[in-house]
Amino acid sequence: MTRYEFLKSAGFSGASLMALLSCVKTDDSYVEALVQNPDGTTGTTSGTGTTSGTTSGTGTTSGTTSGTTTGTNTNTGTTTVAATNADKTLFISTDxxxxxxxKLKIDLTSATYSKLKTLGGYxxxxxxxxxxLSKTGKFIAAxxxxxxxxxxxxxxxxEEWYCTDHGARFTLAGKGLNSNASKGLTIYNTATDGNTLIIY
Known part of the structure; x- marks a missing residue:
């Protein structure tokens, strides 16, 4: 469970959710998550095995996961971050x-963009x-x-992109939903640290 999902499940939304998400520290990168098992019981994540990944730059990442994470992480270079889906906001550190x-930076603390603090606002x-800000709490852009x-x-x-001129309707991913929308719509990725939203 991500920090965002946890805060949403705890009932936070709007400005209070954004304020809590802006309090991310670099040492918040690992959180022992509470999971629900198929039988309905809950517990913390555990298991054995090796976790490895790739980071853009020069370095290595290694470690063993067994209730807690141990290992070393050496990295020199830059980290490239990208959202996996166009309708998902990437919450990351300011750095x-x-x-x-x-392509665009938006100051979420500005009154000009106050509609982006309300689910369904644009x-x-x-x-x-x-x-x-979609009804699921993700920043989206087109x-x-x-x-x-x-x-x-x-x-x-x-929960759609809609053209007020001739009624073209598009999914949040830009796929056309009627004949006037058959060419699709350009969608952009988003990322935020809670105070600034970028479109890229």
């Missing part, structure tokens, strides 16, 4: 956020992007220009 090449930024006709009329509505 990691600054290393991503952004804003149009720089006449180029429509950015929303081009404001419809692929049906190049008009800047895309909005976020009912």
């Amino acid at each position: 990691a956020l600054s290393k991503i090449t952004a 804003v149009v930024v720089s006449s180029a992007y429509v950015v929303a 081009t404001v220009t419809c692929s049906h006709e190049p008009k800047k009329r895309i909005i976020y509505s009912n």
Whole structure:
């Protein structure tokens, strides 16, 4: 369970959730998670085996997981971070956020973007992007220009991207849902440290 999922399950939302997510420290990288087993019982993550991964740069990562994590991590270079799905927001540290090449940066503490503190709220930024906080609590972003006709009329509505000009409807991943949306829609990745949201 991620920190975000834990805080959401604890009932935090909106500004209070963003405030708690902004309190990330580099030593918060490992949390013993509470899991629900198939039989309905709960416990903490455990198991035996070796965990290994790859980090962009020069270095090695190794360790053994058995209730607690031990091992060494040596890294020199930069870390590349990317979201796995276009509709998922990547919550990262401020330092990691600054290393991503952004198309757009949004100050979430600004009153200009207060709609992004409410689930289902959206804003149009720089006449180029429509950015929303989905009903599932993820920041999402798309081009404001419809692929049906190049008009800047895309909005976020009912967990879809919608063109107010001719009714083109798109999934959050940009796939067309009707004939006017057959060309799809350009979707962007998002990442935040809780105070700044970037579109990339």
